[in-house]
Amino acid sequence: MVDKIEDEFDDKLLDLFWQFITERQQVWHRRVIEEKPSPWTDNEILKQNRFTNVYRQLDPGTQYVIQNILEADAPREDKIFNVMMYRLIGRLETHEDLGFQSLDSFNAETFEEELKYRRDEKGETVFTGAYMVAGYSQMGSSDKVENVSTLFGRISSGIEYFNDLISANSAEDAYNLIRSQPGFGNFLSYQVLVDLLYPVDYYGGESVLPFSVNNWSSPGPGAQKGLKRLIGDFNEFDRLEVMRWLQQNQDQEFDRLNLDFPYLMAEDGEDVRLSLADIQNCLCEFYKYHKILNSDGRARRRFRDSEARSAQELRSIYESAPSFSIKKTR
Structure with a gap:
C-alpha cells in the first residue's frame, strides 16, 4: 500500500x-x-x-527546552514535569522566571502566587496566545492561573504517573499517557512527547523517553x-x-x-x-x-x-x- x-x-x-x-x-x-x-x-x-x-x-522555545530542561542535572521525572509545565504555559519567559521545578519541592500554592504576581502585579502575560489549550473547568475555578496551579499540584503528587511514562512500551503509549491529563489535548500532548524524544548530551545522545521522533506521529x-x-x-x-x-x-x-x-x-x-x-x-x-x-x-x-x-x-x-x-x- x-x-x-x-x-x-x-x-x-x-x-x-x-x-x-x-x-x-x-x-x-x-x-x-x-x-x-x-x-x-x-x-x-x-x-x-x-x-x-x-x-x-x-525554534528558540524548543532550544530552551533542550538546553535548560532536558540537559538539566535532574531526574527524568523532573524533566518530564518541567516540559509539561513549559509547553502548557507556552511562554519561555514565564518558565525561565519560575525556574526549573523539582517534584520533591513543588508547591502548588507558591506556584500560583508567583504566576499571579507576574500577571497582577507586574502586568505581564503569563500564558502563550500562539495556540489554544483545553479548558480547565474540572479544576474548579474560573481563573486559569488557579486551575493550572491545581493541575500541576495533582500531577506532581503522582509519582506512579511518571514511572508509567518512563516505562511506556511505545511512543504512542507515552502520548496517550500525556493526553490523559486535563488540559493536555492532542496538539499539546504531541508537543510534549516530541520534546521528550530529542537526543541530548546528558544521556550520551539518548532521550528522556526511549523512542525516536520517527517512531510515530x-x-x-x-x-x-x-x-x-x-x-x-x-x-x-x-x-x-x-x-x-x-x-x-x-x-x-x-x-x-x-x-x-x-x-x-x-x-x-x-x-x-x-x-x-x-x-x-x-x-x-x-x-x-x-x-x-x-x-x-x-x-x-x-x-x-x-x-x-x-x-x-x-x-x-x-x-x-x-x-x-x-x-x-x-
Missing part, C-alpha cells in the same frame, strides 16, 4: 509543498548562516507572514488539513502512512524538483533530515501558506522585521545546540 501513496498525491500541490519548505528553510539560512539583511526571500507571502521554522529544533488539526490538500481521499491510506512517505522520500523529492534544500548538519557532518515531527509541523504551515496563496484565508501572525530576533541573537541560541552544528550547515 505504501508504494501506491505517491500516485494519490495532487502533483502540483506536492511540488508546492516541497518548494514551500525549501524556501522557508532558505530564509532561515540566509538570515542566520549567511547573515544577509532582509528581505531574505522574493516570495511575498513569506515576506509578509510569520511561519514557524521547518526544523522544530530551530500524531498529526494535529492543521497538519491534517495540510494532508488533505496533498491527498484528499484517505479511504485507502492512514495519515501516518502518508507522513512516513513524505519523511522517507524527502531526499528523492528534493532531487526530483532540483531543489537546494539547506539541510542542517550534524556534528559528524551528516545531513539532519526532517523528522516525522518536522513533517507534521511543515504540513500545518503549508496549509496556512496555501490558504493565503489561494486568498481563502490569512495567517494569524504577520512578520515584522523590526520585531524579529537578530541573526546574532539566534546564532547565540544555537551555539549550545547538542543535535546540530550551524557552522557546518551548507
Whole structure:
C-alpha cells in the first residue's frame, strides 16, 4: 500500500509543498548562516507572514527546552514535569522566571502566587496566545492561573504517573499517557512527547523517553488539513502512512524538483533530515501558506522585521545546540 501513496498525491500541490519548505528553510539560512539583511526571500507571502521554522529544533522555545530542561542535572521525572509545565504555559519567559521545578519541592500554592504576581502585579502575560489549550473547568475555578496551579499540584503528587511514562512500551503509549491529563489535548500532548524524544548530551545522545521522533506521529488539526490538500481521499491510506512517505522520500523529492534544500548538519557532518515531527509541523504551515496563496484565508501572525530576533541573537541560541552544528550547515 505504501508504494501506491505517491500516485494519490495532487502533483502540483506536492511540488508546492516541497518548494514551500525549501524556501522557508532558505530564509532561515540566509538570515542566520549567511547573515544577509532582509528581505531574505522574493516570495511575498513569506515576506509578509510569520511561519514557524521547518526544523522544530530551530525554534528558540524548543532550544530552551533542550538546553535548560532536558540537559538539566535532574531526574527524568523532573524533566518530564518541567516540559509539561513549559509547553502548557507556552511562554519561555514565564518558565525561565519560575525556574526549573523539582517534584520533591513543588508547591502548588507558591506556584500560583508567583504566576499571579507576574500577571497582577507586574502586568505581564503569563500564558502563550500562539495556540489554544483545553479548558480547565474540572479544576474548579474560573481563573486559569488557579486551575493550572491545581493541575500541576495533582500531577506532581503522582509519582506512579511518571514511572508509567518512563516505562511506556511505545511512543504512542507515552502520548496517550500525556493526553490523559486535563488540559493536555492532542496538539499539546504531541508537543510534549516530541520534546521528550530529542537526543541530548546528558544521556550520551539518548532521550528522556526511549523512542525516536520517527517512531510515530500524531498529526494535529492543521497538519491534517495540510494532508488533505496533498491527498484528499484517505479511504485507502492512514495519515501516518502518508507522513512516513513524505519523511522517507524527502531526499528523492528534493532531487526530483532540483531543489537546494539547506539541510542542517550534524556534528559528524551528516545531513539532519526532517523528522516525522518536522513533517507534521511543515504540513500545518503549508496549509496556512496555501490558504493565503489561494486568498481563502490569512495567517494569524504577520512578520515584522523590526520585531524579529537578530541573526546574532539566534546564532547565540544555537551555539549550545547538542543535535546540530550551524557552522557546518551548507
